[in-house]
Amino acid sequence: MEFVATAAERDAPLVSLRDVRFAYGERPVLRGIDLSVHRGQVVAIMGGSGCGKTTLLRLIGGQLKASAGTVEVDGRDVGGLGRAELYAMRRRMGMLFQFGALFTDMSVFDNVAFPLREHTDLPPSMISDLVLMKLQAVGLRGAASLRPGELSGGMARRVALARAVALDPMLILYDEPFAGLDPISLGIIGQLIRRLNDALGASSVMVTHDVHESLEIVDYIYFVSEGRIVAQGTPGEIRASADPFVHQFVNAEADGPVPFHYPAPSIGSLLGAGAA
Amino acid sequence: MSGPFSAIVAGLRHVGKMTIDGVWRLGFVTRFLFAVLLASGQSLTRIHLTIRELYFSGVLSLLIITVSGLFVGLVLGLQGYDILQRYGSADAVGVMVALSLLRELGPVIAALLFASRAGSAITAEIGLMKTTEQLKAMDMMAVNPIARVVAPRFWGGVLSMPLLAALFSAMGVFGGWLITVVVIGVDDGAFWSQMQAAVEFDYDVLNGVIKSLVFGTVVSLIAVFEGYDCEPTAEGVSRAITRTVVTSALAILALDFVLTSFMFRG
Ligand SMILES: Nc1ncnc2c1ncn2[C@@H]1O[C@H](COP(=O)(O)OP(=O)(O)OP(=O)(O)O)[C@@H](O)[C@H]1O
Ligand SMILES: [Mg+2]
Numbered sequence: 001m002e003f004v005a006t007a008a009e010r011d012a013p014l015v016s017l018r019d020v021r022f023a024y025g026e027r028p029v030l031r032g033i034d035l036s037v038h039r040g041q042v043v044a045i046m047g048g049s050g051c052g053k054t055t056l057l058r059l060i061g062g063q064l065k066a067s068a069g070t071v072e073v074d075g076r077d078v079g080g081l082g083r084a085e086l087y088a089m090r091r092r093m094g095m096l097f098q099f100g101a102l103f104t105d106m107s108v109f110d111n112v113a114f115p116l117r118e119h120t121d122l123p124p125s126m127i128s129d130l131v132l133m134k135l136q137a138v139g140l141r142g143a144a145s146l147r148p149g150e151l152s153g154g155m156a157r158r159v160a161l162a163r164a165v166a167l168d169p170m171l172i173l174y175d176e177p178f179a180g181l182d183p184i185s186l187g188i189i190g191q192l193i194r195r196l197n198d199a200l201g202a203s204s205v206m207v208t209h210d211v212h213e214s215l216e217i218v219d220y221i222y223f224v225s226e227g228r229i230v231a232q233g234t235p236g237e238i239r240a241s242a243d244p245f246v247h248q249f250v251n252a253e254a255d256g257p258v259p260f261h262y263p264a265p266s267i268g269s270l271l272g273a274g275a276a
Numbered sequence: 277m278s279g280p281f282s283a284i285v286a287g288l289r290h291v292g293k294m295t296i297d298g299v300w301r302l303g304f305v306t307r308f309l310f311a312v313l314l315a316s317g318q319s320l321t322r323i324h325l326t327i328r329e330l331y332f333s334g335v336l337s338l339l340i341i342t343v344s345g346l347f348v349g350l351v352l353g354l355q356g357y358d359i360l361q362r363y364g365s366a367d368a369v370g371v372m373v374a375l376s377l378l379r380e381l382g383p384v385i386a387a388l389l390f391a392s393r394a395g396s397a398i399t400a401e402i403g404l405m406k407t408t409e410q411l412k413a414m415d416m417m418a419v420n421p422i423a424r425v426v427a428p429r430f431w432g433g434v435l436s437m438p439l440l441a442a443l444f445s446a447m448g449v450f451g452g453w454l455i456t457v458v459v460i461g462v463d464d465g466a467f468w469s470q471m472q473a474a475v476e477f478d479y480d481v482l483n484g485v486i487k488s489l490v491f492g493t494v495v496s497l498i499a500v501f502e503g504y505d506c507e508p509t510a511e512g513v514s515r516a517i518t519r520t521v522v523t524s525a526l527a528i529l530a531l532d533f534v535l536t537s538f539m540f541r542g
Contacts, residue, residue, distance in 0.1 A: 091417075101409040101413035103413075114417070114419075119418065119419075
């Protein structure tokens with residue numbers, strides 16, 4: 001049966017990407033990504049803005065299909081799944097969107113209850129208990145009756161987090177959970193991600209560019225640049241790394257292997273053309 | 277190439293491109309309609325979803341439909357009386373008011389109002405849900421947004437349109453009665469009895485209902501499609517809303533001509 005996993009299955013990574021390539025139209029974004037997430041781990045994927053982190057999460061969640069390579073979740077090739085199978089898999093995944101993506105026509109309570117109401121036949125009293133437990137876990141039980149418009153950015157993120165874990169998923173995907181948060185909320189979200197992961201026995205993939213917060217809570221880190229993995233390691237290894245890319249990222253230096261500019265013709269040629 | 281010739285070529289190219297784009301878009305809409313129909317099971321099994329949308333598109337349009345129907349009826353009564361009394365048949369004003377409303381003005385004006393009141397709201401709502409990634413989030417939660425968001429709004433619109441058109445016609449007849457019988461002094465009995473004798477249910481009423489069903493389907497389809505298809509930005513949503521209103525109006529008027537020419541050829 002599905003529940004009696006052999007030792008080999010337990011040790012196999014929950015998520016594994018092999019030589020994954022992806023392009024939006026003509027523009028390649030990912031040029032051969034290999035990474036794996038083992039069960040129980042929290043893994044961070046880091047890289048500059050626009051390097052393809054959100055794209056990577058969409059590939060894992062099956063919203064995009066890789067143009068080459070394989071994306072496997074729990075031993076199944078995500079790109080090859082039909083709609084029904086994909087939906088069956090997504091019921092065991094939670095995703096925190098970069099901007100929360102709460103349903104604006106529902107209260108906080110109904111937002112968290114949404115996956116439970118859609119996918120279970122639980123009686124209302126049970127749903128209410130579960131929702132309040134999830135909201136309690138993110139510290140927002142008191143906000144249950146508020147509308148998403150009445151929440152601050154950090155609160156909305158926490159509600160979205162509660163909604164993402166409503167069905168006790170095996171895999172949680174976080175897109176920029178720290179963006180735009182003050183240092184205190186940032187720490188709270190970081191701790192929540194770790195606690196929820198361990199309490200649910202889930203695995204988590206977190207896309208971020210916040211190095212210091214991530215180093216505190218994750219088990220493994222991948223650095224992405226120009227569509228490739230350029231460095232990886234445990235937090236200890238990353239802190240000790242002499243790799244110039246890692247060094248630039250950890251110390252937030254403007255100059256280094258990561259370019260500041262979106263690819264463009266040199267500004268000199270443009271200014272020259274304007275003068276001519 | 278230069279001069280007027282190249283301008284003509286450019287103009288032709290533009291027309292050609294618009295035609296091809298239009299045909300493509302029509303194809304997309306048709307495929308979208310099939311996707312909506314295929315995903316409509318939930319709108320029936322979880323009927324409260326559809327009833328909620330029926331409330332939003334139907335009940336919230338009640339005021340504008342009632343008031344507009346009344347005014348259109350008042351004007352019809354005035355104009356009808358003015359023309360008919362020249363031929364000494366002012367008593368027939370009830371017939372004229374009722375037939376114009378049931379056959380044409382009820383379905384057409386109610387649909388135009390519905391497109392600008394409810395259609396634009398549906399496009400805006402779905403477009404904003406797309407822009408703020410709510411539809412993607414739903415999809416990631418293994419809930420099909422076409423079944424959960426689009427189909428109930430579509431059916432809500434389809435069902436509320438005939439009811440709104442009927443209400444519009446009823447209010448119009450009431451307005452016509454008010455101005456001709458109560459104010460001008462046309463004979464009350466003649467007003468109603470002539471109307472009763474002249475209006476045929478199978479012909480006038482039924483064809484009017486068919487028209488409003490067709491308009492309701494088309495406007496609802498345009499509204500949900502434009503919302504679902506919009507570019508996920510603020511300008512994208514506002515352009516989609518404009519397109520909903522403009523396309524709906526054109527579609528209603530063109531279809532009205534087609535339907536009328538099949539239904540009422542004397
Ligand atoms: N729908 C799309 N169509 C075309 N190009 C896209 C699309 N979405 C993203 N891109 C491009 O793909 C690249 C990667 O986008 P992605 O959203 O994955 O970046 P990201 O790493 O998540 O960035 P950020 O940290 O700013 O969120 C970007 O350069 C962007 O311009
Ligand atoms: Mg992103």
